[in-house]
Structure formats: C-alpha cells, structure tokens
Amino acid sequence: MIRLNAVTRSDLRRRLGGGRALTMVTVYLSVLALLAFLSLPPDLGRLDDLRQEGLLLAFLIVETVLAAYLTSASACGEIAVEGEKSVVDLAASPFTPGAVAWGKVLTSLLFATLLTVLAVPFSLVVAGIRGEAPSAVARAAIVTVPVAASLGALGALYSAVFDSDFTRSFVHWLTLLALIVGATALPPPWDVLSPVRMVILLARDGLRVDALLASALYALLIFPVGVAIARRIERIRAMYQH
Amino acid sequence: MIAMSFVFLGAVLPARSAPALDVRGQVGMGGWIVPGRFVPLRVQVGADREVRGTLEVAVPGPGGDTVTHTHAVHVTPGSAQQITFDIIVTDPRRDLLLRVRGNGGEEARAALPVGVFRVAEGIVAAVTREPAGLEFLAASGRKRRPAYLTGASLPSGWQGYDAVDLVVVRDLDPRALLPVQQEALVGWVAQGGRLLVAAHDALPVPPWLQVLLPARIASPPSSVPGVPVALAALVPDPGAEVVRRGDRPLAVRGGFGRGVVEVWAFDPFSPQGRAWPGRLPLWRSLLELPRPTPAASGTLADELPRTRPLPGSTQLVLALLSVAYIAAIRILLRRFGPARGGWVLLFAAVAAFGVVLFGVSAGARRAAGSIAQVSIIEVIPGAQRARAGTFVSLITPYGGRVDFTVPRGAAVRPLGPGNLRIDESESVVTGTARTGQGVLEVTQIVPVDLRAEAVERDGTLALVVTGRDPRPTHALLYRRRQIHRLGEELHPRTVLDPARWEPVDRPGTLGTDLAARAAEWLFKQLQAAGGEAWLVGRSSDERVGVRLPDGRSGISAQLVVIPVRLR
Numbered sequence: 001m002i003r004l005n006a007v008t009r010s011d012l013r014r015r016l017g018g019g020r021a022l023t024m025v026t027v028y029l030s031v032l033a034l035l036a037f038l039s040l041p042p043d044l045g046r047l048d049d050l051r052q053e054g055l056l057l058a059f060l061i062v063e064t065v066l067a068a069y070l071t072s073a074s075a076c077g078e079i080a081v082e083g084e085k086s087v088v089d090l091a092a093s094p095f096t097p098g099a100v101a102w103g104k105v106l107t108s109l110l111f112a113t114l115l116t117v118l119a120v121p122f123s124l125v126v127a128g129i130r131g132e133a134p135s136a137v138a139r140a141a142i143v144t145v146p147v148a149a150s151l152g153a154l155g156a157l158y159s160a161v162f163d164s165d166f167t168r169s170f171v172h173w174l175t176l177l178a179l180i181v182g183a184t185a186l187p188p189p190w191d192v193l194s195p196v197r198m199v200i201l202l203a204r205d206g207l208r209v210d211a212l213l214a215s216a217l218y219a220l221l222i223f224p225v226g227v228a229i230a231r232r233i234e235r236i237r238a239m240y241q242h
Numbered sequence: 243m244i245a246m247s248f249v250f251l252g253a254v255l256p257a258r259s260a261p262a263l264d265v266r267g268q269v270g271m272g273g274w275i276v277p278g279r280f281v282p283l284r285v286q287v288g289a290d291r292e293v294r295g296t297l298e299v300a301v302p303g304p305g306g307d308t309v310t311h312t313h314a315v316h317v318t319p320g321s322a323q324q325i326t327f328d329i330i331v332t333d334p335r336r337d338l339l340l341r342v343r344g345n346g347g348e349e350a351r352a353a354l355p356v357g358v359f360r361v362a363e364g365i366v367a368a369v370t371r372e373p374a375g376l377e378f379l380a381a382s383g384r385k386r387r388p389a390y391l392t393g394a395s396l397p398s399g400w401q402g403y404d405a406v407d408l409v410v411v412r413d414l415d416p417r418a419l420l421p422v423q424q425e426a427l428v429g430w431v432a433q434g435g436r437l438l439v440a441a442h443d444a445l446p447v448p449p450w451l452q453v454l455l456p457a458r459i460a461s462p463p464s465s466v467p468g469v470p471v472a473l474a475a476l477v478p479d480p481g482a483e484v485v486r487r488g489d490r491p492l493a494v495r496g497g498f499g500r501g502v503v504e505v506w507a508f509d510p511f512s513p514q515g516r517a518w519p520g521r522l523p524l525w526r527s528l529l530e531l532p533r534p535t536p537a538a539s540g541t542l543a544d545e546l547p548r549t550r551p552l553p554g555s556t557q558l559v560l561a562l563l564s565v566a567y568i569a570a571i572r573i574l575l576r577r578f579g580p581a582r583g584g585w586v587l588l589f590a591a592v593a594a595f596g597v598v599l600f601g602v603s604a605g606a607r608r609a610a611g612s613i614a615q616v617s618i619i620e621v622i623p624g625a626q627r628a629r630a631g632t633f634v635s636l637i638t639p640y641g642g643r644v645d646f647t648v649p650r651g652a653a654v655r656p657l658g659p660g661n662l663r664i665d666e667s668e669s670v671v672t673g674t675a676r677t678g679q680g681v682l683e684v685t686q687i688v689p690v691d692l693r694a695e696a697v698e699r700d701g702t703l704a705l706v707v708t709g710r711d712p713r714p715t716h717a718l719l720y721r722r723r724q725i726h727r728l729g730e731e732l733h734p735r736t737v738l739d740p741a742r743w744e745p746v747d748r749p750g751t752l753g754t755d756l757a758a759r760a761a762e763w764l765f766k767q768l769q770a771a772g773g774e775a776w777l778v779g780r781s782s783d784e785r786v787g788v789r790l791p792d793g794r795s796g797i798s799a800q801l802v803v804i805p806v807r808l809r
Contacts, residue, residue: 016579026572033564040557042549042610042639117589121567121596125560128603129552131642 007085007095007103008110014084015074015111021081024074028066029118035059036122040129059126060140060199064147065180067115068195071148075108075155076172077165087160087229091236101156101229105222108152109145116144139202142212146219147195151175153225160232193217263350264288264322265340267299269331271397272389274362276405280328280653282397285340287315287350288322295344301329302336305659314667315342327666328401330655334358362387364407366529368511369393371413375511378522386529393418400429400687401653408529410438412511416448424450429687432499432625434534441474442509456482456496457505466490471508471518485524493524499625500534537767537803538618538631540657543681545759546614546635547797556606563602567595607640613796616760617786621690621804628690628802630786636660636673636680637796643674646788652686671788688785694777694804696738703738705777705806714779714802716757720765721775723747732779757799764801775806 004012015021039055073079077086085093090100123137154175162168183194191197192214201211267285275281287297299311311327329338338354363385366376369392376388386407393414397403399422409427431437431454439447441459452458456479463472469487476491478484485493495504506524509515570591578584617632636644648654648669656662660680663672673680692709705728707713713732718725724743728736744751746765752758757780768776781800789795 013580016575016584022572022575025575026568029568029571033568036564037557037561040552040560042551114588117592118571120592121599122564124596124600125564125603128600129607129640131604131607131640134600 005099005103005106007090007100008106011084011103011107012110014081015107016114018082018084020079021074024070024079024081025115025118028070028115029122031066032059032063032119032122035062036125039126056123056126056130056132056136057200057203059123060137060144060203061196063116063119063123064140064144064195064199067112067119067144068148068151068180069176070115071108071112071152072155072172072176074111075104075152076158076168078155078169078172087156087233088236091160091233092240097230097233097237100233101226104156104229105149105153105226108156109149109222112145112148112152115148116141136203139207140199142207143195143198143202143215143218146215146222147179147198150218150221150225151179153222153229157225157229157232160229160236262289262291263293263317263342265297265342265350265352267338267340267352267354269329269338269354269356270360271365271367271402271405272387272391273360274365274387274389274405275331275334275356275360276362276364277332277334278330280330280401280404280655282402283311283327283329283338284324285327286322286324287317287342289317289319291319293317293342293344293349295342295349297325298339298341298343299327299329300339300341301331302333302338303656303662304332307656307659307661309656309661310663312663312665312667325666326398328397328399328404328653331356334361361385362405365389365405366408366410367391367396367403367406368410369396369412369414370410370511372511375516376410377516378525382526382529393423396423397426398422399651399653400426400433401685402426403430403435404653406430406435407533408436408438410440410510411451412440412442412509414448414451416446419448428454428498429627431501431503432622432627433536433629433687434500436501436528436531436533437498437503438506438528439504440506440509440511441476442511454498454503455505456503457491457494459505463507463509470520471512471514473507476505476507487520497624499622499627502528502531504528536618536629536631537620537764538633539767540633540681540683542616542618542631542760542763543633543635543657543683545756545763546616546633546681547756548614548635548637549639550610550612550637551639552606552610556602556609559602560599560606563595563599567591567599570595607642610637610639611642611644612637613644613646613788613790614756615787615796615798616756617781617783617798617800618760618764619688619690619781619783619786619800619802621692621802623693623805623807626689626691628688628692630686630688630783632684632686632787633657634682634684634788636682638674638680641674643672644790645670645672646790647671648684648788649686649785652684655683655685657681657683684788686786688783692802692804694806696775696806696808698809703740705736705738707732707734707736707777707804712781714777714781714804717777717779719775719806720746720768720778723765723769725751725765728777728779755799756797757801760799760801764803768803775808777804777806778802 127134127137158168158171184196192210198211198214201208265287269283270281294316297313297315301309303309313325315323317323334356340352340354342350365387367389373390379386379388441463443462457476460475460477463474466473473490476494478491478494483495484491493506510521574588574591578587614635615632617630619628619630621628648671650669654664658681661674691711695706697704697706716730717728717732723746725746726738726743752761779802781802787795
C-alpha cells in the first residue's frame with residue numbers, strides 16, 4: 001500500500017472535507033454544469049460550420065483554465081482553505097524541507113487530478129450532444145492535469161517566496177496570464193506551450209507529438225519547482241536559526 | 243434516378259493482359275451534358291474474377307460538396323455489369339470519380355473527365371438509324387446539341403430526359419424498348435416534354451406511343467406532286483392543330499398532359515427531308531415552344547423548418563442529473579473525502595454519472611436528427627399521372643447524418659450545401675448537412691386518377707370531382723387570389739356559393755401549420771397562372787415523399803393541386 005506524504009495527507013483532508021473547499025468545488029462544478037447546459041441550443045453549433053467540436057473545445061479550455069486557477073490559487077493562499085498549513089508555517093515544523101516541498105507538489109497534483117476527474121461527466125454531456133468521441137475528453141486531461149499541477153506547485157513556491165498577499169496575487173495572476181494568454185500569442189511552433197493551444201491540438205487532432213512534449217514539459221516543471229520550494233524552506237529555517 | 247442494371251454474360255474480357263477489374267464510364271446524352279440537369283451516366287464494371295461489392299460514383303457538387311451515387315455490383319468471372327445512373331453535373335471542369343469497393347476495401351478506381359467541351363444549353367435527342375439531319379441546330383444561335391440514339395439506349399427514368407429539349411422518334415424497334423423506358427418517355431412528355439414522331443417506313447407506331455399521338459399515320463410516306471418530300475397520310479384527332487401542305491396534313495400538333503406531341507408526315511432525316519428548306523420553320527416552331535414550369539419550385543423549401551431545439555423533457559432530465567451529480571459529489575466529499583478509500587467511492591460516482599449523462603446527451607442528439615418535408619402533388623390533366631415534388635429539409639441540429647428512403651424511380655436533387663450519398667440499389671439517401679441543415683428536392687411521377695370540373699347549370703356553378711383516387715381533404719378552390727372553402731371532406735359535387743369567396747391575402751386565413759404555409763406559397767405561384775382555377779387540398783398519399791428508417795415521415799405535409807376545367 002502506498003504511504004502518502006504526511007503533508008499531502010493533511011492538505012487533502014482539509015481540501016476534501018473543509019467547508020470552504022467544498023464550496024470551491026461546488027462553484028467549479030456549477031460553472032461547468034452551466035456551460036454544459038448552455039451548449040445545448042442547436043444554433044450555437046453553427047458558430048463553427050465545419051466542426052461541431054467547437055463547443056467541446058471551448059468547454060475543455062474553460063475547464064483547464066478553471067482547474068489551473070483553482071489549484072494554483074489554493075496553493076498560493078489566494079483561496080484560503082481553512083486548516084491547511086502554508087509552506088512558511090510548515091517551515092517551522094519538524095518535517096524535512098524535502099517532505100514539505102514534495103508534499104505540497106503532490107497535493108497540487110492530486111487536487112488537479114480530482115478537479116479534472118470531477119469535470120468528466122459534464123465534458124461528456126457536451127461531447128455526447130455534439131457527437132464527439134469521449135476519447136477527446138481523455139486527451140484533454142493529458143494537458144489539464146500537468147498544467148494545473150505545475151501551476152499549483154508554482155503557487156506553493158510563491159507562498160514561500162512572497163510575504164505580501166498583494167505581491168503574491170500579482171505574480172500569480174501574471175503567471176496565469178503569461179501562460180494562458182501570452183503563450184497563445186507566441187508564433188508557431190512556440191504557441192504550443194499555451195495550455196489553450198495544447199487542449200485544442202490534443203482534443204481535436206489526436207495525440208500530437210508537439211502537444212505531448214509541451215505537456216511533458218509542464219509535468220517536468222514540477223521537479224525544479226519542488227527543489228526551489230525545498231531550498232526556500234531551508235533558507236527560511238536558516239534565517240530563523242540565526 | 244432509377245438505376246438500370248443488367249449483366250452482359252457474353253462479354254469477354256482479355257484473358258491475361260487485362261487488369262483484374264476494369265471500370266469505365268460514359269457520361270451524357272449522346273456525350274452532351276447540361277450543367278444543373280440530370281444526364282445519364284453509364285458505368286461498366288468488368289472482371290476476370292468474381293467481384294462482389296459496391297460501385298461508387300462521386301460527383302462534385304457546388305461549394306466543394308459531393309453527391310455520391312452507389313449501386314451494388316456482382317460480376318462473375320469473365321463478365322461485365324452495366325449500371326446506369328442519372329447524375330447532375332454542376333462543374334464540368336471537375337472529374338467524376340468511379341470506385342469499386344469490396345470486402346477488402348477499394349478494389350478499383352477511375353477518374354472520368356467531363357470537360358467544358360461537352361457542355362450544351364439543351365439537347366435534341368433523335369432515335370434514328372440515320373445519324374444526320376439535325377445539323378441546322380449549329381446555326382440556331384443557341385448552344386443546342388444533337389444526340390443520335392438507338393431505342394435501347396433511351397433512358398430508363400424520366401429524369402434521364404431532364405436535359406433534353408426535344409425527343410424525335412424516327413426509327414423505333416418496339417422490342418428494343420423495355421417497359422420502364424416506355425414509361426420514362428411517357429412520364430417526361432406528360433410533365434411538359436416535347437416529342438416529335440416522324441413518319442417513316444421503318445416506324446411501326448407501337449400502341450403505347452400511339453396513345454400520345456395527335457394523329458394516326460394511315461400510310462407510309464409516298465410521293466406527292468408538288469412536294470419535294472414524300473408524305474405519309476395523317477389522320478388528325480379532333481382538336482389537334484394541323485399544318486397543311488395543299489390539302490395534305492404536313493404536321494399535326496397535340497398535347498399529352500402538359501407536354502406537346504407532334505407528328506410529321508415526312509421524314510426530316512431522309513436525304514430529301516434534310517435538303518428541304520420547308521422543314522426549318524417546323525423545327526423552329528417546335529423548339530421555341532416555352533417549357534412549362536411545375537407549380538412546385540425550390541423556394542418552397544424556405545417554408546420548411548431547418549432546426550429544432552431539444553425537447554423540454556430532455557433538457558429537464560439533463561439539468562436534474564447535473565444537479566444530482568453536484569449534490570452527490572458534495573455529500574461524498576464531505577462524508578468520505580478525508581476517509582481512507584473515499585476516492586474509490588468518488589471515482590465510482592463520477593463514472594456512473596459520466597456514463598448516464600453521456601448516454602442521455604448522445605441519445606438526445608440522435609433523436610434530434612430528423613427530416614421535414616412538404617410535397618406538392620400536381621395532377622397532370624389528361625395523363626392519369628401527377629408530378630409529385632417533395633422538398634426535404636435535413637434537420638441535423640447537432641451535426642451528424644440522416645438516413646431516409648426515397649420512392650423507387652424518384653429523382654433526388656440537392657438544393658443547398660451538404661453531402662449526399664444515394665444508394666440506388668436500396669433507394670436510401672444519407673445526408674450530412676454542413677451547416678446543420680440541408681435541403682433537397684425529390685421528384686416522382688405517380689399514377690393519379692382525379693379530375694375537377696366547374697360545371698354551370700341553371701345559373702348555378704358547381705365543382706365536380708371525379709376519379710378513382712381518394713379525394714383531398716380540407717380542400718379549397720383557388721382563383722385570382724380568392725379561395726372558396728369546400729369543407730373538411732370533399733364531396734363529388736359541391737355547389738359554389740358566390741358569397742363564400744374570401745381573399746387569400748388576409749393574414750392567418752389558412753392557418754400557421756406547414757400545410758397552410760405551403761398552400762399560401764403555392765397560391766403565390768398559381769397567381770402567375772392568371773384566371774385559371776385550381777382545386778387545392780391536403781393529402782396523405784403513402785407513395786409520395788420520403789421516409790425515415792423507422793417508417794416515420796418526420797414533420798410533413800402534402801398538398802394536391804388539380805387544375806379545374808370550366809365547362
């Protein structure tokens with residue numbers, strides 16, 4: 001049986017059982033349910049004459065952006081989950097810096113996975129009504145989970161680096177805008193780094209190598225971020241010891 | 243659209259050097275095509291082995307769409323199968339694609355170029371063994387082209403004559419003509435086609451053709467003093483128009499249905515006939531006759547619904563399932579989220595709701611695909627037939643395809659964008675509409691025995707309807723933008739009350755359903771007919787229109803239109 005990191009175990013207990021966390025998940029699902037319901041009018045399909053999957057793509061993009069935001073905002077403290085300890089709080093705990101860093105990274109990964117999985121039924125409603133294969137939803141998840149998890153890890157790093165709430169939120173939003181809006185404006189082939197572009201490519205065109213590589217890049221980003229978090233914890237501890 | 247298929251059992255293919263499967267095609271009436279009109283396409287599939295599969299003919303349509311005609315093929319070793327399609331070429335610059343598909347995929351393909359040099363504005367088809375006599379067409383100013391045919395090569399569906407301006411019958415072996423070919427020619431003339439029969443030694447007029455003729459050919463052509471061509475003795479029917487040379491009838495013109503039939507006492511294909519200048523005014527008067535237009539035209543399709551929303555009940559089910567899902571997730575997260583093994587329950591709930599929601603939405607999508615159709619059954623007076631034009635709207639609000647069956651022998655013409663696949667063997671049409679909607683016209687000729695007359699007696703005007711077929715319901719009499727309602731059931735004799743005529747322009751006069759909207763549209767068309775009166779009523783003729791695979795006809799309406807003769 002896999003023994004879960006103690007930090008992750010504690011964080012997940014708060015995120016899955018806490019009142020504010022439940023509200024967050026409920027709002028997330030309600031927004032997706034509303035979007036799925038709005039995709040029912042047939043006239044909307046004519047926005048895209050040739051491809052009926054236009055609405056499914058729009059849905060999957062919104063889902064990815066929402067999952068990425070909620071994961072990173074929870075990690076950086078922009079959305080405070082009651083009882084969940086931040087990286088700075090944990091720096092004073094007996095856990096090793098590595099345990100705290102990888103615990104926070106793993107929390108983001110599992111929370112991103114949870115949000116992606118919870119969205120599946122609504123994605124399937126849109127896919128079903130628009131005549132798309134459910135596999136398109138699965139392919140989009142290849143993007144959603146790594147992107148949301150890496151942004152969650154970055155959020156955890158920001159919570160350790162920036163003391164000011166304003167600065168933390170500012171950098172957090174700057175990162176989101178840079179990756180979601182800025183990267184989309186990049187010239188090809190660099191635009192594939194945009195999560196929006198990646199979702200479109202994977203959901204519409206199948207398992208494309210360039211989109212898979214970009215997705216793997218986001219997944220790999222977790223490791224240097226985890227190392228950076230651990231370093232930051234060591235620095236905080238050293239600062240307090242002096 | 244009817245496809246005539248027969249096997250040449252005696253055909254021999256070259257033994258070893260020939261390819262295993264050979265596909266060849268010949269398009270056009272005598273090689274000529276008129277863009278936008280049906281022309282025959284003959285395809286021959288030959289093989290030195292047994293081939294079972296499907297022949298596909300991909301015809302490029304306007305806007306990059308394709309109309310694909312298919313027909314089953316079964317070729318035994320060393321034989322060939324010939325299949326005839328009626329296709330519409332819209333862009334002669336683009337090749338047709340012929341493909342044979344077997345169980346193992348594509349077995350043969352051939353491109354069939356059409357070419358702009360084959361394009362004509364109209365075709366004069368002559369059934370004659372003498373392939374000369376129509377050279378004057380080149381000097382007529384219009385790009386009308388001659389096609390010299392044999393009786394055996396005449397179309398087997400009336401739509402095969404769609405591009406033809408005039409059919410001339412000179413040499414006809416009655417045994418060479420199949421019953422379907424005879425019916426095709428008669429059906430085309432009844433709808434407004436023009437037929438010329440030239441008296442000739444080798445023309446024994448068969449009974450089915452004699453019915454159409456306005457005169458009887460009493461004797462073969464013989465020399466007549468003062469006339470440079472030999473003349474046959476014609477005995478005109480009462481009421482026929484006669485052109486005389488001296489006291490001899492030279493040409494006799496009559497009508498059959500909405501068509502024109504003429505008999506000439508001389509042979510315009512003989513050397514003397516070809517050299518006689520007196521023939522040219524006769525040709526001109528025949529070719530310059532205006533072609534009658536059917537009452538139903540493509541704009542009727544605008545009255546059809548193009549889309550429809552999901553039923554309220556389906557939307558409610560989806561909404562309730564969504565709310566139930568969110569509530570279930572909340573409960574599971576609160577109670578079992580932090581617990582060991584709670585993830586399993588969570589994933590089970592996601593999987594269960596995912597399957598149900600996908601099933602409901604996919605089912606709703608399938609149920610949303612349908613058709614809407616409106617048929618105008620236009621009775622052709624004096625021909626015991628009716629031209630039934632059905633306009634079909636493919637309702638695919640969420641994309642996808644719609645399958646439906648068309649009556650055998652019906653002509654299918656796309657009126658808008660969208661891909662069509664027409665299975666000629668099974669009379670099944672599959673439509674995929676690019677913009678969530680597609681419109682097409684299905685035309686057929688059906689035997690109908692209904693006549694309407696307005697009889698005036700003792701100062702009273704009465705409408706008398708006779709015939710074996712069921713009378714239309716909710717009928718009304720239309721004349722000059724005024725209608726006279728005849729009640730839900732139409733009686734054989736109805737006295738017309740002058741006080742009961744009402745203007746048709748009053749909004750909502752006829753109602754708002756599809757049949758009422760179609761009737762209003764029809765009255766605008768009939769306005770062009772001037773002072774003629776028409777009997778218009780609703781019908782439910784099973785022979786007319788298209789059907790979904792489960793036998794339903796979707797949103798449908800049928801109108802019968804009968805010209806009323808004043809007596």
